Amino acid sequence: MTRELWKGNEAIAEAAVRAGLQAYFGYPITPQTEALEYLSWRLPELGRAFLQAESELGAINMVYGAACAGARTMTTTSSPGTSLMMEGLSYIAGTEVPMVLVDVVRGGPGLGNIAPAQGDYNQIVHGGGHGDYHPIVLAPASIQETIDTIYGVFDIADKYRTIGIIMVDGSIGQMMEPVTLPPMKEVRKNWPAWAASATEGKRERNVLTSIYLDPKQEEITNLRLMKTWQQIEKNEVRYKEYFMDDAKFAVVGFGSAGRVALSAVRAARAEGIPVGLFRPISLSPFPKEQIFELSQKLQGLFVVEMNSGMMLDDVMLASQGRIPVEFYGRMGGVMPFPDEILREIRLLHANGWKSEGHPRERWLAKLETIIKEEQ
């Protein structure tokens, strides 16, 4: 196992190749494009399917077709592209076919910018596409963790015939880190029994659809989706804890925000502040039981995100109002520095926790001043 220096987007692509990716369809969008570029030569070299689509709508529906046809398939995109793919994701969820999407999130809303952000949380964790469905959403915090997550997510998507989304931000896509790549898996040789791969006269025909005109049939389909989701909630929760054994309070952050927070927590620990870090990796299913347990033993939870507090809402739901929750976030492609988070940790440690009002209101009240001071 050699350690090599890899750029995030290219590592994402190679990890998928080694996980047995058979067909990739994508569209250029910064800060994800290197994944598309890498696969444009890598997959043909291995005799597997690569195609640059005419749009994200085209790409997600090519993935939809390839998934129905039984292939291990993936697309990569960034936030505006993810918005366009929502239609396809809802259909894919309704048809119960497995696929993987990597969303390298950038600043928004609108065209926004190409800087790292976490503003896609709500659109991918809480749907975005129409109807009742839940994708699996995993948010790694380093290139190595991203590689390992992608390497395993195809199997999970196959197991539950569901959507697996890797949500990283633009910094993970763009930066380089030393990593170890996993071994090459063999490509699937037999098509799944349910796939529309042509009968070849050997079986009954397969039909894959997401339309059930009879509401009772659609409800039965929804029930099946929800029962699958219950299994996923039971089996697929992932998170990491740092300095939590003797922590009096905890920072909660995912992806790069969690990684920045770890630096702040380390610095706070050096100052003797009893703070830990809880880093959700599975945003969907959300580690709500673990957060509930934390709410039974800690003084408070301090949520840090690169958005306006989208996961904050889930943390508040999971902690059920049992302990105070505080929030700090930066938006629009601004990454918080460890010092900013350390400053907030120190304030919480020194001044104690507030419970009047909403944590988002308290954060907004000071953010304007912070932005002005930085200018």
Add this chain to the structure above:
Amino acid sequence: MTIHLEDMQVIYQHPESLLNVNTHYCPGCTHGVAHRLVAEVIDEMNLRNDCIGVASVGCSVFAYNYFDFDFIQSPHGRAPAMATGVKRVHPDKVVLTYQGDGDMISIGTAEITHAAARGENITVIFINNANYGMTGGQMAPTTLPGQKTTSSPKGRDVEQAGYPIRASEMLATLDGAGYIARRSLHDPKNIRLAKKAIRTAFETQVRGLGFSMVELLSICPTNWHLNPAASTRWLEENMLPYYPLGDYKVHPALKDLKF
């Protein structure tokens, strides 16, 4: 005179690739004719076991209930993209989409155009009945100037709503297209010619000659508010002049094809 069927030869019977079930189509709707012709061609070419169909959104959304081979159902307009995904995974299989005019040349204009431009080796059956049938007869990209629909109640005003799209002519300009033809389903002679075109389209795919599409002018008696026989006359008098029948692109390798 007593007739003994067992002593007679069968001139025509229900094709094997078409399930023997009641369709949801309105009486006289030529979707049924188009389905039958596709099934006959697939039978004749012995392709059923290798076929994967992609249904679209519109009246033909349930096409998968009628064709007896693997089928998937696409979001509105995206059938060519889904078919692309299928074909790239199974290049040795026969992939077809079955799309209406609203699906293919309104919401799905990008997907069909790029599938044709790529020379995607799929076959598209394109039903042009000059309106949105499934939603109750609204103006489609193919609705004729002056034609009354539920969303152009005074007749399509080209000053306000623009002009119809001639999809075959448009797609035939693309180098990736191997075979593009327009036929009509309004009378027996034209139906026979339509079947030959569908055969040619599948021959195009089987030979790997690129994108193939047959546009089929069709009647929509319910939304045209005409009985089926009067609908065929309306098609002949109004659609044929605007949508001339013919071959718009024929790959040189297809020219000597005999069947």
Add this chain to the structure above:
Amino acid sequence: MPLSGTIVVDENLCKACELCIVNCPAQVIALDKSRITPRGFHPASLYKEGCTGCGTCSVVCPEAAITVYREKRTEKESNA
């Protein structure tokens, strides 16, 4: 003399659209008003002699509901 033929209409499929009737060259098909199909239509059927088994009705039928039969040619006719 034209060969004689006949048709069998699958009454589960026929929707009484009358396209076979208007297109029949021999004009020998009509809706049978004395019967109603399971779907509530008067089915198309031969109402008089003269069917040649030409198959035109099956070509225009949107439901693929019509099976067409034709008298076999005798050897003499085939050779002629």
